[in-house]
Amino acid sequence: MAFADYIPMLLRPSILLFMSIKHFILTMFEIVFQERQPSKLLNLTDLRFRSFARLWAANGEAMSVEMPGPLNSLLSQCSGLVLDIGPGSGEMLSRFNPKRIKAIYGAEPAVDLHPGLVRNATKAGFGGKYHALLCGGEPESLIPALAKSGVLGGNGATGGTADDGIFDEICCVRVLCGVPTPRETVKGLYKLLKPGGRMVVCEHVVNPWRTEGRVLARVVQLVYTLLGWPFFMGGCELQRHTEVFLREAGEWEEFKLAYVDPQHAVPFIVGELKKAGALKVSEGGARSLR
Ligand SMILES: C[S@@+](CC[C@H](N)C(=O)[O-])C[C@H]1O[C@@H](n2cnc3c(N)ncnc32)[C@H](O)[C@@H]1O
Secondary structure (H helix, E strand, O other): OHHHHHHHHHHHHHHHHHHHHHHHHHHHHHHHHHHHHHHHHHHHHHHHHHHHHHHHHHHHOHHHHHOOOEEEEEEEEOOOEEEEEEEOOOOOOHOOOHHHHEEEEEOOOOHHHHHHHHHHHHOOOOOOHHEEEOOOOOOOHHHHHHHHOOOOOOOOOOOOOOOOOOOOEEEEEEEOOOOOOOOHHHHHHHHHHEEEEEEEEEEEEEOOOOOOHHHEEEEHHHHHOOHHHHHHHOOOOOOHHHHHHHHHHHOOEEEEEEEEEEOOOOOEEEEEEEOOEEEEEOOOOEEEEE
C-alpha cells in the first residue's frame, strides 16, 4: 500500500475518538442540565459506561454494516445453547440463524443498551429464546447472573456447573477489548464452554508489528491510547494481546484465528476455536475423551 493511502487509514480511528469525546460531553450536559443531578458526575465508571452506550446507540448500527473477515458466516453456523458476551444493542443478531439455536444468553452490562437489544432480538426472530442478562463477561459478574437466570446450577435448564461447561457456543465480538480483566474473563468463558464447544471470535487487538503488522500502526495505537481512547471508549483498549489470552485459557482442539487488516491501527483477529475434550464414540460404542 502506498504511504499516501496508508496515513489516512491510520487517522480514521481519530474520527471515532472525537465522536466518543462529544458523547462524553453531551452525557455530562444531560446529567447536569436535564436530570439536575450533578453528583452523578462523581461516579466516573457509570459516566463512562453511559457515554459509551450513548455513542453506541447512535452509531452502533452504522459501525456494524460491514464486519471483518468471515464473521457473518461463523455466526450463521451457531447452534444449540449460545452465550453472547457484550451484545450491545444486538446489531449482530440478524447474522444468527434462530432456527439452529435452542436459547441464547446475552451478557450486556450497559443497561441503556438493553431496550435496543430486546428489540433487535425480537426483530431477528428469537422470541422467547433470547435472554438479556444485565452483567459483564467477567466470572464474578457473569456466573451469578447465569445462576439467577436458571441456566447454571441445580435449578436450571441444563443443571450444569460453570466448571463442567454448559454452552455449545460462546461468541466474543468486539468485546474482549473492553472487559476489565481479559485473561481471567477468557479463562472463565473457556470453562463455560462444553468439551468440543466452539468459540467465535472477532476482536481488535494489538498490532502484530513483529510479523504481519507495521511499526507505525503500533505507534499510532500507543498515541490513541495516550489521547484517552480507553477512557472515552468505555474501557476499550487498542493494545490487547487477546490471542495470547485465548491460547492460554485452556486446551483447544482447533485454534483458527486470522488477522484482518494487520497493518491498520485497529487490526482484528477473526475465527473459531474448538475446546478439546469432546466425547468420541468409537466403533465398538465405547466413549472416550479425546
Ligand atoms: C463495541 S460494543 C460491541 C457490541 C456487539 N458485540 C457488536 O459487535 O455489535 C462493546 C460492548 O461490550 C459491552 N461491554 C463493556 N464491558 C463489558 C464487560 N465487562 N463484559 C461484557 N460486555 C461488556 C459494552 O457495553 C458494549 O455493548
